[in-house]
Structures are given as structure tokens and as C-alpha cells.
Amino acid sequence: MPAHPDSAPAGVIHDIGYRHYDGDRLGRAAITRALFWHSLRGAYGLGRSARSKILPMSLFAIMCIPAFIIAVIANVGALNLSDLPLPYERYVITTQGVLTIFLAAQAPQSVSRDLRFKTVPLYFSRPLERVDYIGAKFAAMSAAMFILIGVPLLIMYIGALLAEFSVVTHSREVAVALLGAAVFAIVLSGIGLLIASMTPRRGFGVAAIITVLALSYGAVTSLQGILRYAQNDPTAAGWLGLFSPVTLVDGLQMWVFDTTSSAVAPPPGTVGGIGFVLVTFVLIGACWGLLNLRYRKVSI
Amino acid sequence: MNATVARLTGKALFGGRRALLLLTLSVILVALAVLLRLSIGVDHQVSADFLGAVALGTMVPLFGLIVGTGVIGPEIDDGSIIYLLAKPVPRPSIVLSKLAVAVVATIVFATVPTFLAGVIMSGLSSGVALGFAVAALVASLAYSAIFLLLAVVTRHAVVYGLAYALIWESLIGGFVPGARTLSVQQWALSVAERIAEPGLVSSDVRLAVAGVLLAAVTILATWYAGQRLRVLKLAGEE
Amino acid sequence: MSTPSGGSTLAIDAVSRWFANVVAVNDVTMSIGPGITGLLGPNGAGKSTLINMLGGFLPPSAGSVTLNGATIWKNPDVYRVIGLVPEREAAYDFLTGWQFVLANAELHGLASPGDAARRALEAVEMEYAQERKVGDYSKGMRQRVKMASALVHDPGVLLLDEPFNGMDPRQRLHLMDLLRRMGAEGRTVLFSSHILEEVEQLAQHIEVMVAGRHAASGDFREIRRLMTDRPHQYVIRSDDNRALASALIADGSTAGVQMDEDAGVLRVQAVEFLRFTELLPRVADDAGIRLYEVSPSDESLESVFSYLVAN
16 A cells, blocks of 8 residues: 655555555456356355255256156157157246246345345446346346256257157257247346346245246236137237247247247237247347346445 | 234335235236126136136235235344334234234235126126135135245245245146145135036035135144244344 | 342353354353443354343253243243344334334333333434434434334343444443443343443443353453453564563563564563553663564454453
8 A cells, every 4th residue: 555645744554464466357258257157156056055055956856857757758668659758849838837936036046135235336346337247147047047948858858869769850859949948048037137136125026026927827828728719719819928928938939940839829820920039039128128227226 | 913013014015015016916817807808708617717727826826925925024034023022922913913914915905806807707696706706815815824834934935935836736736636635726716616606616625625624724824833933033144 | 020120130051052063152151130231242252142042032052041030032021021122223114213112112012102102212312303214214313213112111121232333422422321321220231242442331240252152251440451461462673673672571571572583573472561561662762772663463352352261
């Protein structure tokens, strides 16, 4: 610490041993990467207390178990199956409850804690821009969700290979499903992080995320069922799929990759397909934009 | 029952964002009902299915979760519950007072909107509106008690409660027939079945069994919550 | 339960408390009677854990914590006698100061809660702000309203966890006056702090805790003496270390002098603090030795406390 030359013999700043750092300082990119890895590990409880590992790890296990069972069933010769009992792209909708819980539990862990303990200003008083912070968190949460969906899909793929199903077909299918999984991960993470960043109270964030995802799915599916079967109006039912993130991406997956759909009513025709794709991208963009807006003002 | 505790809890619950979330849910429910009525007209089976799936199946557990954890969770979380506990007030009385507030909240935000939705879609004649309103009432009472207990026991009540509601009731309940006997949803459905016109609602559980189980779960959860509150440790941040 | 005039005693008997494999409180025995007692110790010494146990929010893993013979854990009736001022900031932010203290009075089941609330707010001088929400209060105001909520039922025992944290000097003086009044009325007041001066000014009796152990107990003068009359270590750099060393060792106030050739310093162990501090400059002046650096090498509170523990 340099000593201040003072007029009166009043104050001097002494060198009491603070260590100077004159070495390399890594830039923004390195900080963002570090934040990304930290958040990703934190989503699975790595690098934190043992208790915080229980939930994400058990959810991960629960996600993998059905995939494992499917892989085993496919390999049981006695059943003489020619294909997997459940196609890859349907896995997400079947296990969406687990995904919802994971997102609801871990998205607040990622952003609400920083807000509650007011450490966000500490992040921004470093050479880290808001865009970097949000980008890192968004990417980390998406990566975490992608792993959650992707690993079970790979387990099923390995099972299919071991059962000597058509390698070409399954490779193509699993690749397509993984792409769909990526879109799912990004959309769900965006929504989850946006909701979680609205409140410093973790419990409330959890409840809100669950509410939005579970309610939208429940309401949309039930209405779709009514409209399609009771009213025989598959078009209107198809359009309703826009209002729930899960059915939205499922519809996109179905139209773009020509896969089977698990929704009650698929997007109606070409117009519907394009509409679903557009809305997906608009949704992702909106989440990104709103997150940026939210972090524009961070109180000390 | 302690009036002061109830007053404080009521102020906290109804003045905050939780109430806003609940209100939004109620409005969505009624709006959906209006939408259905306008597009389909009156169809009792549709009404019953809709109320069963959306109101009873999705919204009521969510209400129970938000309200049940909301009446005690935040206070335990930030430590302000010490002002209630450092008083010569019996712990079961604290739990009962908070549960009373939870009941009022569920009546306002769950039961009445469900009834309204039912009336909008089917009118009063088929008993659908009344049946599901009563079902919503007893189900949310049971859920509130369960989630309040969970909030006293663990800081992650919301997540575990959710795991129960989503995984147990939907996944396992959908695949394992026996498990349906142990589902709050099924018990509530059997109440609705009894009140509505025959054939509209079906439940896997007989009414007598359902009634007993509902009462038993609610009372047991409330009692145990009181016991756990007596030994609540406040040791600081987690 | 004793009334304030009777005097209540908190008895802590061979109490230990552990969390998994961390021992927060280690075999502590003490008795806290009427008057003001200060619980002193560095952060992490187990003061808060002990106060939580006294307040009935943590059971001891071993031993017993009693108020006038009655166990505190799982006994809500003790709160008729005990008033608790917790450390954590959170309170009912959406209530006004008046509503908050009134609610506390009602929860105690007092006959006329309004009067009690008014008296309590007067005692802490918060009537001017009682219509504002607690959420808008400053830290010191919050602390005072918490005090009011603890005083509202005229308790015989007051437990305060780090009450002077974040208070400005005027508020601290005011709170000290208040606590002195409480103590003079025969109430049992226990407060914790890690600042010796605070505890000194207020407490008649001090209990020192270090690393979970009960390190020292006694009147504040005795504690001060124990802490200042211990051997002090000094590091001295001068332009003639050897000459200084022989001059210092000649006097009885030093117990040991070590020459550290590598660092070029003298390490002196002084057993009589006051005499040494007068001796050093005089000796240096007489011998014409220039002192470049004189610094104590064990002045931290921890080393003080660990000295107390060792003895």
C-alpha cells in the first residue's frame, strides 16, 4: 500500500502485509466459464454439502431407472421385440414430473440464493457483465437439464445396440431425440430461471415454477382432450399446445424431426408446425430478454 | 386456537405475493371454465372430467402446497417464528391457528372458484359444481395439513411435497392400482362421486373408506406437526 | 417460577452440545443469578449455542439446563419468566412497531396488553416511531423494538444474543442504561459479546468462553488483571540488539530475551506489563539505542483467551 504524503503528520497507510497480485489476470471469458462450471456443478450438488446432493442425484437416478428398465426389456430375448418399447422422443413427456421437480428445486438454488444474500453486486463489481452472468447461469441450467434428459436416452440407445436393433435407424433417432432434448432443456431452463430470479425467497420460487409448469401442462392437456375427442376439433386442440412449454417443444420436435408425438393433439399442419417453431424461439428470446431486464437493477 | 397467531399468519399470507399467485390460479380456473362453456356449451361429463383433472388433480394440490407451506415455512426459514415460540403458548395451538388460516385461504382460493367453475360449465342441476367444490374443500384441507407438517419437519418442504404430489399421485398412482387407495385425490373424488349425478365421476375408493382416511390423515398430520413444533431447533442458517 | 423480586437462577450443569462431529459447547458448568452477567468470547466460541440452549431452542446433548430447577427444553411455561432478544434480524416486517409489540403482549396472555406494550415502547424510547413499519426501521431501531417485545411481560430473566451489534454509540449507551436498570431491579440479565470493553462497562460478572470451553469466570477486574498481567511477547528491532538485550534482562520485569539473528529482532517476554512499558524507552534512551520497531506478537483476543484456557 503506498503511503500518502500528508501535510500534517496525521495519517499514513502502512504496509501491513496485504499481498499484491501482479500476475496474470484472466479476462471476462474465463470468469464466465468458471461461473458456468460452478453453476453446473451446483445444480447437481457437487461442491456443496452432502445434503444438497441428495435431491438432484436421486432425481437423476429416477430419470435413469425407466430408461434402464426399457433397455433391459429390449434385451430380453423371450419378448422378441423388434424395437424399443418406448420411442426416444417420448421419454421427456413421460418423465416430465421429474424434470419439473429438478428445475423447481435447482433453478432457485442457482439464482435465488445470490439475490437473498445480496451477493449479486459482488459479481457485478468484477469484470463480469450482466450478459455474462445470465449467460453462464442459463447455459449451466440448460446443460444440467440436458444431462438429465440425455443420459437416459443414451442408456436406451446402448440397450438398443446391445439388442442388435438397426444401428442406423436408432442412431438417427437418438440423435434427433438429443436435439429435441437440447431444445427442451433450453426452454425449461429459461422459464425456471426467469421465475426464480423474481424472488429472493427460495421456497416461493420453487412453488411458482412448479405451478407454472404443472398447471400449464395439466390445463392444456385436459382442454386438448376435450376439444379433440368431445368436440372433434383437432386443429383447435393442436393450437392449444402452444400454451404449455412441454407440449410446445414436443410439437416442435414432432414437426421438425418428423417423430411421433406424445401430446394429445399435434400441431395442425404446416402452419401449425411453423407457428410452434416460431413461438419456441420467441419464448427463448423472451426469457433471455426478461432476465436481462430483471438484472438491470440489482440492489446493494 | 390463538387469535393473535391466526391474525399474524393471515396478515402475512394474504398481504404477500403468495396471495397473488393463488388469485392468479383461481382466475385462470374460472377463465378456463368460461372458455369451455363458450366453446362447448353444457356437457356434464366434460365438466366433471375437466374439474377432476384440472381443478382437483392439479390446482388443489398446488393450492395445498402453497398455502400449507406458506403459513409456517417463511417464518421458520427466516427465524421470525421465535417470536411465536418464545411464548407460553401450547405448540398444538399454534399449529391449529395456522391451519385455520390455511382453511380460510383454501375456501377463498380453491373451493369457491371450483364451485364457480362448475356452475359456469354445468349449472347447479347435475351436482357437479357442488360435488367438486366439496371435494376441493376436503382435499385442500388434507393437503394443507400434510404440507404444514412437512414445512415444520424440513426446510425443503415445498420440493418434497411436490415430489409426493407429482410422483406418488400421478406416476405411481397411474401404474400401481393398489396405490390409488392411498391417494388424497382419489378420496376427494369419491366424495364428488357421491354428490354428483351418478356416472359422471368415478373413484376407486369407497366413500366410507375415503372419508375415514381423509379425516385420519388430516388429524394425524395436525397432531404430529404440533409435536414436532415442540422440539423445533433454531440453530441458524442451513 | 420466581418473580423479579425473588430472583431467578439459570443453572448450566456439565452441558455439552455437539453437531455431528463438531463440539460447540464442551462440558460447561456455570450458574447465572440476579444482576448482569456478560458472556464473553471470540466468534465461534459457542456463546450463541449456549444462549439458544438457555432460551429453550436447542436441547443439550449432555448435561442439564434449568431455570430455578425446572428444565427449559420443551417447557413453554418458562417463557413467562424468560424474555429473549434473538440475534437474527428477521421480524414481522409488515407490522408497525406498535402492532408488533402489542402482538407479543397478547401472545403472553397479559391482562392488558395495550398498557404493557405502551410501557415497553416507552422503556426503549421508540414511541416516536411506533406507527412505522418494522421493515422501514434502521438496525438500531429494530434492535430496540426487539428489546421492547422481550420486556413486555416484565420478565425475571433476560437473554440477549449480541445485543450491541450494529448499534451506534448513543444507542449503545441507552441500551446499557436500560440493562443496568433491569439488573438493579434484581432481574437476571445475560448478554453475549466478543468485545471486552462492552462487557466490562456493563456486567458485574463475566463468564468467558473459548472454543466451547468455559475459560474463566469472575469479576471484570479480575478478568482484566488476568489478561493484562499475563506474560506478553514483544518483537523489538533496534540498532543495537545485543546491548538492548542485556539491559532488558537485567530488570525483573522481563522473563526472557531471545535474539533472532536471522530476522534481526529481539523477542522479549515481559511478565510485568506496566513496568516493562516504562522500562523499555528509558533503557533505550540511557544506552543511546534507537528503536525501530516495537510490536506485540500475541495481542490477539484468541491468544489471550487461549492463555486463559491453558491456565
